[in-house]
Structures are given as C-alpha cells and as structure tokens.
Amino acid sequence: MPEAVSLTIPPPSIPTIDHKIFAVYHRESAATLIPDSGATHILIRETDADILHSTTPYPPHTHRPQFEVANRQFISPIAIGVLRFPESTVTTQAYVFRDSDLADNLFGIAPLLHQGYTATFTDSAFTIHSPHHVLLYGSKAPHSNT
Numbered sequence: 001m002p003e004a005v006s007l008t009i010p011p012p013s014i015p016t017i018d019h020k021i022f023a024v025y026h027r028e029s030a031a032t033l034i035p036d037s038g039a040t041h042i043l044i045r046e047t048d049a050d051i052l053h054s055t056t057p058y059p060p061h062t063h064r065p066q067f068e069v070a071n072r073q074f075i076s077p078i079a080i081g082v083l084r085f086p087e088s089t090v091t092t093q094a095y096v097f098r099d100s101d102l103a104d105n106l107f108g109i110a111p112l113l114h115q116g117y118t119a120t121f122t123d124s125a126f127t128i129h130s131p132h133h134v135l136l137y138g139s140k141a142p143h144s145n146t
Contacts, residue, residue, distance in 0.1 A: 031105060035126055037119065039108030042083055042094035043067065048105055049096045052081030065095070075101040085135055090115065 031048035049055055057079045058064050064076040077095035084091050092111040109119045112128050117135055120127045128136040 033105040033107035035107045035109060035119075035121075037109045037121070039106050040110045041067065041108045042092060042111060043077075043102055043106040043108070044081075044083075044094050044096050045099045045102050045105055046078065046096055047099050049079065049081065051083065052094055052096070053084055053091075055079050055081035055096065067095070069102070088133070088135060090135060 031044070031051045033042070033044075044052065058077065066074045066076050068074055075097055077097050079096035081094050081096060082091050083094045090112070092115070109128070112135065113119060117128050117130055120129070125139045126137065127134060
C-alpha cells in the first residue's frame, strides 16, 4: 500500500482539511485520492465520479481496459473522464469503476510525470511540481500511514 499523505486542493472559499490524502473539491463534496507512485492511471470510484468532467460511460459490449489491483484481481472501468487541476490548465484522463471493484480512489502519479512534472515524496510531505509551478502539495500527520 502506498504511503498516504495529506494533499488538498481547496478553492479559496473552502478551508483546507487537515490530514486528508488528496481532496478534490466539487460543489459541497470532497473526494479523497491516494497518491500511488506505482499506479499508471487515475482510478476513481463511481461514488466520486462527480469530480470529473466530460465523463463518458463505456457502451455495452465494448472492449474496455483492464487494471490489476492489489488483491491480484483485474477490474474494468465503467466510464472515462477528465480530472482538472485547480488554478492551472493541467488535465489528465481518469477511469471510473464500480464502488464494489475499487476500495479507494487511486491517484497514479505517472500521468503527471508524462506531462513533465516531478513528484517528490518525503516522510511528511508530497509535491507534484515543475521548476516554476507547484501543481499539488500536501502533508501527512506525523507517524501516520493514513
């Protein structure tokens, strides 16, 4: 299991929530994503799909990608959408899964690394940045894995 850190992206009118992993705010709700340096994509539970834009369901009987999860099972998404990052023009593709297929939302770091960003993990913080721009940041509670 990847190390959990607090990574919040609040709009100016919503206060930061301490010790969350990665909160993407949409309306009055927040979705939490676990940063995962080993994940190749962003995987979102159906419950939290409202954080995405331009979500499109896969038609029945369409070939869908498969993803292997921690329990060695393969799961297939039910939809695909776009995750936008506040105060930037950065977007990335995200896959939507049934809640029964995915215990947590997983934030694969690779899609942002492919866009030229760098991910830095320390014992108390996490940052995704370019030389001149911090896209995401956060911290975790001391001695916490969540």
